[in-house]
Every structure is written in structure tokens, then in C-alpha cells.
Amino acid sequence: MDKQYYTPKDLKNFSNITEWNKELGDKFFDYYNSVFKEGHLSAREKSLIALAVSHVVHCPYCIDAYTKDSLQRGIEKEEMMEAVHVGAAIKSGAVLVHGVQMMNRHDQLSM
Amino acid sequence: MAKSLQARKSELSDQEMQLKILSGGAFETGELPTFKAQLSKHKIQTLRPKTFSILQLNIGYMCNQVCSHCHVDAGPDRKEMMTRKTMEECLNVMKEFTIETVDLTGGAPEMHPDFEWFVEQIRLTGVSEIIVRSNLTIILANKKYHQLPGFFAKHSVHVISSLPFYKKNKTDSQRGKGVFDTSITAIKMLNKVGYGQANSNLKLDLVYNPSGAFLPSDQVALERDFKKALKTDFDIDFNQLFTITNLPISRFLDYLIASENYEEYMQSLVDAFNPTAAEDVMCTNTLSVSWEGKIFDCDFNQMLGLKSAVKNPHISQLNQNELMQRELQLSQHCYGCTAGAGSSCQGSIA
Numbered sequence: 507m508d509k510q511y512y513t514p515k516d517l518k519n520f521s522n523i524t525e526w527n528k529e530l531g532d533k534f535f536d537y538y539n540s541v542f543k544e545g546h547l548s549a550r551e552k553s554l555i556a557l558a559v560s561h562v563v564h565c566p567y568c569i570d571a572y573t574k575d576s577l578q579r580g581i582e583k584e585e586m587m588e589a590v591h592v593g594a595a596i597k598s599g600a601v602l603v604h605g606v607q608m609m610n611r612h613d614q615l616s617m
Numbered sequence: 618m619a620k621s622l623q624a625r626k627s628e629l630s631d632q633e634m635q636l637k638i639l640s641g642g643a644f645e646t647g648e649l650p651t652f653k654a655q656l657s658k659h660k661i662q663t664l665r666p667k668t669f670s671i672l673q674l675n676i677g678y679m680c681n682q683v684c685s686h687c688h689v690d691a692g693p694d695r696k697e698m699m700t701r702k703t704m705e706e707c708l709n710v711m712k713e714f715t716i717e718t719v720d721l722t723g724g725a726p727e728m729h730p731d732f733e734w735f736v737e738q739i740r741l742t743g744v745s746e747i748i749v750r751s752n753l754t755i756i757l758a759n760k761k762y763h764q765l766p767g768f769f770a771k772h773s774v775h776v777i778s779s780l781p782f783y784k785k786n787k788t789d790s791q792r793g794k795g796v797f798d799t800s801i802t803a804i805k806m807l808n809k810v811g812y813g814q815a816n817s818n819l820k821l822d823l824v825y826n827p828s829g830a831f832l833p834s835d836q837v838a839l840e841r842d843f844k845k846a847l848k849t850d851f852d853i854d855f856n857q858l859f860t861i862t863n864l865p866i867s868r869f870l871d872y873l874i875a876s877e878n879y880e881e882y883m884q885s886l887v888d889a890f891n892p893t894a895a896e897d898v899m900c901t902n903t904l905s906v907s908w909e910g911k912i913f914d915c916d917f918n919q920m921l922g923l924k925s926a927v928k929n930p931h932i933s934q935l936n937q938n939e940l941m942q943r944e945l946q947l948s949q950h951c952y953g954c955t956a957g958a959g960s961s962c963q964g965s966i967a
């Protein structure tokens with residue numbers, strides 16, 4: 507069986523989601539495109555943030571898309587990997603900070 | 618050093634083969650629209666010339682480099698060169714027609730033995746701008762070329778040079794080992810004689826083209842990054858940065874196929890089709906002449922052997938009326954000119 511949950515070709519059909527709900531789909535894409543425009547942050551900086559977040563949310567479509575977008579914007583591979591580490595650090599920090607909750611709970615229940 | 622496709626006897630050195638690939642696959646099955654179908658979809662019947670203001674002369678395919686993306690398939694092993702007779706025919710056209718810009722390209726045009734004579738003669742015709750597409754490294758390739766910056770300055774040549782990135786790794790991976798360092802030295806030599814300086818009329822523009830199977834992004838943002846990095850790291854200056862899309866022909870096509878990126882790349886080009894850029898593609902104001910004097914709608918068509926649709930497609934037989942009426946020869950490689958903000962020898966279009 508070669509059917510997979512994730513198919514790279516699905517990414518190019520992303521805009522098809524508007525077919526089943528045009529109003530919300532259009533609103534989403536409008537919003538999405540506005541977010542990535544040059545603003546107080548440059549489009550380059552936003553691309554790196556998106557790349558890091560793509561890893562954190564484990565989205566293979568986003569990783570494909572924002573690796574390519576980073577290349578197009580002249581972002582170097584060292585910068586890309588640093589961004590991924592920022593995402594990983596926050597993610598692992600978020601796991602580890604719960605260790606304090608564990609410690610508190612442990613102490614509360616223990617004699 | 619790598620060899621040209623021709624020297625490697627690659628089947629892609631055959632123009633027919635390239636055209637076949639460009640018309641086959643997803644374009645044959647209808648999965649992707651052909652370039653002409655895409656134009657019709659956007660209510661553009663066909664593309665026609667608007668002016669004839671730029672004459673781009675490819676004076677020979679010899680080059681000191683063998684860049685992996687080269688659409689000319691140039692290299693030291695290519696011997697094709699324009700004869701003086703053909704150069705004289707080109708000079709006649711410059712005198713007879715109102716041409717604003719003569720754009721000299723190759724290969725490395727400076728390697729042509731008559732290069733300096735030709736530039737001097739072009740100046741005498743009164744055209745307002747002479748562009749030389751210099752690969753920079755030629756200036757240091759041999760002692761006899763060290764005086765080129767001075768020669769360019771003396772004849773107010775507008776120098777346009779490729780520098781794929783402001784860092785060594787990407788530049789060298791596309792253009793060959795050591796190219797980045799040599800290019801930086803060459804730019805310093807050009808800066809020294811006044812090129813790219815705020816108080817000077819001598820223009821040095823750089824060309825960025827992606828080092829891989831992806832499209833260039835915003836020209837303004839990249840120019841900002843290039844200027845900042847080159848100034849900080851090397852204290853060098855230039856005027857403008859032109860972003861150019863790699864067209865899927867010749868050695869870049871070979872790379873796309875070998876790296877299994879061809880289909881995705883063509884899809885990206887089609888997805889990025891911009892009808893506004895299509896209205897102003899380079900062939901609407903430029904004519905390309907080969908080393909043999911044959912005329913083409915652009916340098917890319919020259920490499921594909923798609924001659925201009927006129928009765929006698931030769932520089933000695935130009936007829937202004939017929940030229941302006943001709944239908945441009947289009948195929949799927951044209952998607953490279955219309956992607957995103959568009960791409961031409963002068964950078965973005967739209």
C-alpha cells in the first residue's frame with residue numbers, strides 16, 4: 507500500500523479548502539498573506555520564524571515550503587538550523603518547565 | 618574543470634532534445650498548461666515586439682568558467698566566435714536603426730580577440746549605452762586582461778556582472794572554486810577606477826541568480842542584503858542588483874533533471890506566472906544576435922535554435938517593419954521570464 511497520510515502534492519492544492527467554505531477560506535488566506543508582508547519585521551525575518559514554528563508544529567508541508575522560501579530569500583543554511591534550534595529550545599523548555607509542577611506535586615504528596 | 622555539455626557529448630547539447638523535453642511530460646499530458654495556453658487563459662493572444670531598442674550580441678561561447686547553471690553551455694572548450702565581417706554588419710545596424718543599447722555577452726566577451734576594437738567601433742556609432750556582461754574573474758584570468766577596468770572606464774561601458782551570492786560557499790558551488798574571492802578582487806579593481814561609486818557615472822550592476830532549484834525573491838530586499846554584506850565584509854560598492862530566474866535550458870536543465878527537480882521547478886514557474894510581467898518580457902524590446910549573425914528573439918531562444926520569425930533571420934538582412942510585425946517564438950522555457958516579478962537581463966520586470 508503506497509497511500510500515505512502526507513502527500514507532497516497536497517500542498518499545491520491547499521487553496522482548494524476554499525471550495526467547501528469560501529468565506530472562511532478566503533478570510534484565512536487574506537490574513538495569512540497579510541501576516542507575511544514586510545512590516546516592522548522584514549519578510550526575511552518572518553520566513554525564519556515560520557521555518558522554526560513549522561518544525562515545532564511538526565508540519566512537513568510547512569517545512570518544505572519555508573525551507574524553499576528561506577532559500578529564495580537568501581537565508582543561509584546555518585541561519586535556518588539556528589532557527590530550528592530556537593524552536594527546539596522553546597519546545598524542550600516547555601516540556602522541562604513542567605518538571606517544576608512535577609516536583610511540586612511530588613513534594614506535596616510525599617512525607 | 619568541468620566540461621560543457623557539448624564536450625561531454627550530452628544529449629542535452631542537442632537543441633531539439635531540449636525542446637522535446639520542454640514540450641513533453643506534464644505539458645504533454647495537460648497537467649500543466651503550455652506557455653501559450655497560459656497566455657490565452659489570461660487573455661493575451663500572443664506576444665509581439667513593442668520596440669527595438671536593445672541589440673544583444675553574443676560574440677562567442679568561449680569562457681574561462683564553466684558555471685553549472687550556464688544557459689549558453691559556455692566554457693574554455695567552446696570555440697564559436699563572431700567574425701569581424703559579422704561585427705561590421707552589426708555596426709551597420711547600429712548606424713541605421715535607432716538603437717539605444719548594445720549589450721555584449723558570451724561566453725566571456727572579453728576573450729574575443731577583436732573585443733576592444735569592437736567596443737571602440739560601437740562607441741563611434743553613437744549608441745547611448747554599451748553594456749558588457751563581464752563574469753569578473755576574466756579580469757584576473759590573465760595579465761592581458763588586468764587593464765580591462767581602465768578600458769571599460771575609458772569607454773563608459775556599463776558593466777553587469779554575476780555574483781550569485783554575497784558569501785563564498787554558494788558562489789563557488791555554482792560558478793567554480795575560487796570564483797568568489799577572484800570576483801571580489803575584480804570588483805575592488807572596478808571600484809578603484811570609479812565603478813559603483815556615488816560620485817561617478819560608471820555603472821556596475823550585479824546579477825543574482827539562485828544557486829539551485831528555486832526562484833529568486835524580492836529584488837529590493839536582496840539588494841539591501843547584498844549591499845550591506847559586501848560593504849561590511851569587503852568594503853565594495855555597486856549600483857543595482859538584478860535578480861534573474863534560471864531558465865530551464867542547457868546546463869541548468871541538465872542539473873534539474875539530474876537532481877530530480879525538473880517537474881517541481883516547472884510547477885513553481887507555472888504557479889508563479891505573472892501576466893503583468895508577460896506583457897513586458899525582454900523579447901518585446903530586444904533582439905539577440907549569435908556569433909554567426911543569426912537573429913533570435915532572445916539569448917535563450919538562440920541557445921534553443923529558435924530563430925526569429927522573419928524571412929531572412931540574419932543581421933545583414935534586417936527589415937524594421939517585418940521585425941516589428943513578427944510573432945515571438947515561445948515555448949515552456951518562457952515561464953522563466955514571467956515568474957513572480959518577472960525576469961530579464963535587466964532583472965525584475967513587474
Ligand code: SF4
Pocket residue numbers: 680681682683684686687688689690691692723724725752792
Ligand atoms: S554563466 Fe557566464 S561566466 Fe558562467 S560559464 Fe556561462 S558564460 Fe561563462
Ligand code: SF4
Pocket residue numbers: 898899900901914915916917918945946947948950951954
Ligand atoms: S525566453 Fe525569450 S522568447 Fe521567451 S519570453 Fe523570455 S525573452 Fe521572450
